[in-house]
Amino acid sequence: MKNGHDDIERARDALRSLDATCSREDWVRAGMAAKAAGLSEDDFLDWSAGGANFGGERDARAVWRSIDPDGGVGAATLYHMAGGIGRGSQSLARIKRTAGRPPAVRTERKSGADLEAVLAGYPPAHADHAYIAAKRGSAGGLRVVPTESLLTIQDYRVAGWLAVPVRSFDGELRTIQFIPPPGAGKKLNMPGASFGDGLFVVGDIVSDGAVYVCEGVGQAWACARADFNGAAVVTFGAGRSRTVATLLRERYPAARVVIVPDRGKEVDAESIARDIGGAWAELPEDKPTNYDANDYEAEHGAEALAELLRAAREPEVRLSLDVAFADDLPDAVVAPDELVQGLLTAGGGSVLYGDSNSGKTFFVIDMAAAIARGVPWIDRQTEPGLVVYLAAESPTSVLVRLQAYQRHHGVQVPNFAVTRNPINLFEGDADTDAVIDTVRALEARVGVPVRLIVGDTLARLSSGANENAGQDMGRVIERFDRIRTECDAHFMLIHHAGKAVAAGARGWSGIRAAIDTEIEVTDSPSGRCAEITKQRDLASKGERIGFRLDVVQLGLSKWGSPITSCVVQPENAPAAPMPGKKLGAVEGAVLEFLRVRNAGAKGAEVARHFEDQYTRPSVYRACKKLAEAGLLHHTAGIFAAARGVE
Structure with a gap:
């Protein structure tokens, strides 16, 4: 059946x-x-x-x-x-082909055992075989079909032809290729058998050595002669080069696999080399199609072929992700590009949060205006540029506060644009696209690159999202990142504090992990303060920026009552409370010493200063506690008062 x-x-x-x-x-x-x-x-x-x-x-x-x-x-x-x-x-x-030749012999599918039996009946080849001699080859591993054989393939009787065993890496015989003397026909394969994972190896493959992938045995002989330390593998046709090269890469992951195509097949060779992480050699462009490595060796010699193989090209690696290797890094370190000295990095992302009426919006507007004007801000340098303020919560309030700033400072603030539309980064990409398009149009209009985008507030920008759900807020952060990346600007989100002040900003904790800088604004009896609670690339975590709000009268209402707003004025930051207890005598003395000194000092130097008052261990403990509280910076053994600490 x-x-x-x-x-x-x-x-x-x-x-x-x-x-x-x-x-x-x-x-x-x-x-x-x-x-x-x-x-x-x-x-x-x-x-x-x-x-x-x-x-x-x-x-x-x-x-x-x-x-x-x-x-x-x-x-x-x-x-x-x-x-x-x-x-x-x-x-x-x-x-x-029929003329003068006997009809083809019908063959059944041959098993490996049948093939082995056939091959065993063929005597070993000798170097004087016409094909071996013509190609300057070696008889190693080859056989010859007996002259009395009647085996006929495609109307060719193959008696006297070279027999090349095609084996898997495990030694299983897959098929046999028959090669006639030069000019007597074409290469033929054993009917009823298939190549599968078969190949023929010239030389010995070394796990981390060179292996040349060639279409035919003649090319393999030439490559093995040119590089006596390498080996050559026969694919039995250009169409099997990818299959054999892939098998080689899987079996010898550390080997240098070089595809050696006949002339005209370089495009396929490059594609294979790219896919397996190998290389490919190219024969001279002026040679005809199917000119091969054996022809090149015959024309120029083995040393010239060796040079050509050594010059094999490796495809440019096209990685889906941007990758940097550690050993390619220069000795010189490139400092982070800062937008506001010690506070914000150019192109980064940040969240500034605090309770209602803590002064967070006044604080951001004051800083943003300094960037737009290109002037220092609270003893910190700024990178000048366009500011785009997304006033999604209360655009009128933002504009009034800008009026107060301009009146108080006696200036007109350039390059400060306020959008007055609702913006939603949760429901689709439409508003994200609108923000990016608006920023680009504003840059073209004023001729100044955008440096800072402010989103006021995160709650309004993510309307409809569950603030505590990573699935919802993750979408918002993706669009937040897209805006800052495509606009090449720092994007700061103004956010609300949670019900539990100690727990930080409200909502999903993954937001904090996604940003570069986090700033907490507080209003306490001892004063207003903005504390850097996270810093990815700058060494300013724990620094506290003190400020106060001064009232500015802008006019009268229709009832005759004053219209007022506020502006930010620098002030000494209130000291951060020690975790769990008040500042002790030793801690207070150390903090005062380093604050007045206005320069860092090693722990031993601090201990020597107080050697007549406190023991060395108590001074070291005080330095450690102050660093843990964020009142001191501790870098490379040097203790220094955090900026803004009084």
Whole structure:
């Protein structure tokens, strides 16, 4: 009883019986018939690669994929072209070679044991075989078909031909390739067998050595002679180069795999090299198609071929992600680009949060105005540029506060734009696109690059989202990152404190992890303060910026009552409370010493200063506690008072 597997094998044998060196029209027709018969793309590629006019893997695969299985050419056409193998008895002379030769011998699918038995009956080859001599090759591992053999393939009797065993890396014999003396025919493969994972190795493969991937044994001999430390592997056709190269990379991950294509197949070779992390060699451009490494060696010598192999090109690695290697880093460290000295980095992201009426919006407007004006801000330098303030919560209030700033300072603030529309970074990308487009249009209008974007407030920008849900707020942060990245600007979000002040900003904790800087604004009986509670790239975590709000009268209401707003004025920051207890005598003395000194000192130096008052251990403990409280910075053994501490 016949089954589907038998039909596939008969179709495969029929295809292999055809001469792949045929016209393109007949080649495409054979492909259409093969697809209709249920054969695979690799079956078509393996057969096509045996043709002298093979146009390369890319061309063959493109043709196969363009074939419509219902295109009108059926499986019967394949058997008709093959002269009746499996079905019928008609022969198509335009593809089959028939003149003066006996008919092809019908063969069944051969097992590995059958192949081994056949190969064992062939005597070892000798160096004087016509093909070996012509290619200056070696007889190692090869056999010769006995002169009395009647084996006929594609109407060629292969008696006296070279027999090349095609084995897997595990030594399993997959098929045999038969090579005629020069000018006596073309290379043929054993009917009823397939290449599979088979190959032929010239030389010894070293796990971290060079391995040259060649189409034929002649090229492999030349490459092995040129690099006696390397090995060469025969693929038995350009169409199998990818398969064999992939097998090599899997088995020898540290090897230098070099594809050595015949002339005209460099594009496919580069593609394979890119996919397996290898290299490819290129023969001179002025040589004809199918000129190969053996031809080059015959013309220029083994040393010239060795130079060509050493010059093999490695494809430029195209990584999906931006990657930097540690050993490529220079000795000189590039300091973070700062927007506000010691506070904000250029192009970064930050959150400034605090209770209602703590002064957080006044604080941000004052800082943003300094950036827009290009002037220092509370003893810190600023990078001048355009400020875009997304006043999603109360644009009128923001504009009034800007009026108060301008009146108090006697200036008109340039390059400070306030948007007055609701903005939502949670519901779709429309508002994100609008922000980016607006920023670019404003840059073009004023001719100044944007440096700071302020989102007031996060709650309004994420309307509809669950502030405590990472799934919702993660979307908001993605769009927040997109805006700052595409606009190349620092994006600061104004946010509210949580119900439990000690717990920090309100909502999802992942926001804090996603930003570069976090600032907490507080209003206590001892004064207002902005404390840096997170700093990714700058050494200012724990610094406290003191300020007060002075009232500015702007006019009268329609009832005659004064219209007022406030402006920020610098002030000494109130000392941060010691965690769990008040500042002790030693801690207070150390803090005062370093504050007045206005320079850092090693712990031993601080201890020496107080050696007549306190013990060394007590001074060291005080330094440690003050650093833990954020009142001192401790870097490389140096203690220094945090900026703004009084």
